[in-house]
Amino acid sequence: MQATDLQLDWLRCFVAVIDAGSLSAAAPLVHRSQSAVSMQIRKLEQAAGRALLDRGPRHLVLTPSGAELLLHARRMLELHGEALAALHGERLGGLVKLGVPDDYAARYLTPVLRSFALRHGAVEISLTCEQSTALIPKVQRGELDLALVSRDRPQRGTLLFNEPLVWVGAAAHEAWRRDPLPIAVYEAGSLARRDALAALAARRRRHRIVYNSSSLAGQLAAVDSGLAVAVLTQCSVPPGLQILGEAHGLPPLPAMQVAAYRSKAARDAPAVDALYQQMLRTLTRGG
Incomplete structure (x- = not known):
């Protein structure tokens, strides 16, 4: 008999592939190899009994069934995150003042915020989109808690990728x-x-x-x-x-060397630390 359970690991890989746009880009988001992500998607499609993604010449496209499942998958992962937070007492709140250049926002900030919201939906994020040259001084002055920036010098923040x-x-x-x-x-x-x-x-x-x-x-x-x-x-x-x-x-x-740059004034803020750690987990890669 065909399995019908939709395992969370499969759904997590499915959502990551959609958010990242490809299997290779999704792999670091779920801390798996590209081949492992591909296998998880195949298992999910077998359990669903239908194709969820069309492999086009340049990118992956959701099938109608895939689009339907995506809505439920996001909600299931959100509920899972809420359950973990309730069990472990991770009920963070407060405001995080975040900065990012607009050319990095859609490609890199979106998966960070989606993952963060699954666990810490009560945290309010105030977003400032400006060039790195404007964001760096604001982090230094404490006007921003955290920013994703292009480094202006080698030791600025924590290097994530090039x-x-x-x-x-x-x-x-x-x-x-x-x-x-x-x-x-x-x-x-x-x-x-x-x-x-x-x-x-x-x-x-x-x-x-x-x-x-x-x-x-x-x-x-x-x-x-x-x-x-x-x-x-x-x-x-x-x-x-x-x-x-x-x-x-x-x-x-x-x-450009892209780094997570955190304000010294926000070192002891739990919500800022949680978003900073999520940024590192999601975006750090070799090379």
Whole structure:
């Protein structure tokens, strides 16, 4: 007789795959190998008696049955987290003031907050989205308790992973062919701006700044309109834009070191510590 129990480990892997967008990206979120995650999904589909995910050429897509199950899976995991908190007395409350650049928010902060909310739903989170150069001083002054930032110096916070910087352009406009090269940049002091200008200077590529914006949306608008090329974190490049490189006459760029940076003023706050630990568990990876 076919098994019908939906085990929590299977559901946890299923939700992680949806949130992360792929089996490989989900693996570190559930502390398993990619092959183990794939096996958990197969077991869940066998128990459900139907396909839950369609393996497309670029990413995984929910089937109608998968979309239906996802709603229940999230609730089951939430109830499981509430039960554990009730049994172990982990009833945290209070406010955590959190900062994150907008290019990291959707890709990296979303899985952190989803996992955190399963165990600590009573904690209120106040989110500030700004560039790392603005967030770091706020953490230092105690205006923010915790932030996910691009390091401005090697020892800043706890290193989580390296995020590639890439040149991007709109294929329909081919702005990279112009001389001098028109570029869109973040505000003065931005690490991405600094690295982009240094790379162009080292290559002796003629360029001119034609657009300034402190927001990711502003950068994307400049590129999409054909006004300029820009340097973005790889995680923030939308499908409609083209990643550029040596073949387009553009120099290589260094990676950003992404770190969890915690305020000294919030060292003894249990809710801040819980979110900090969740950030480390979810986002720390080698390389």
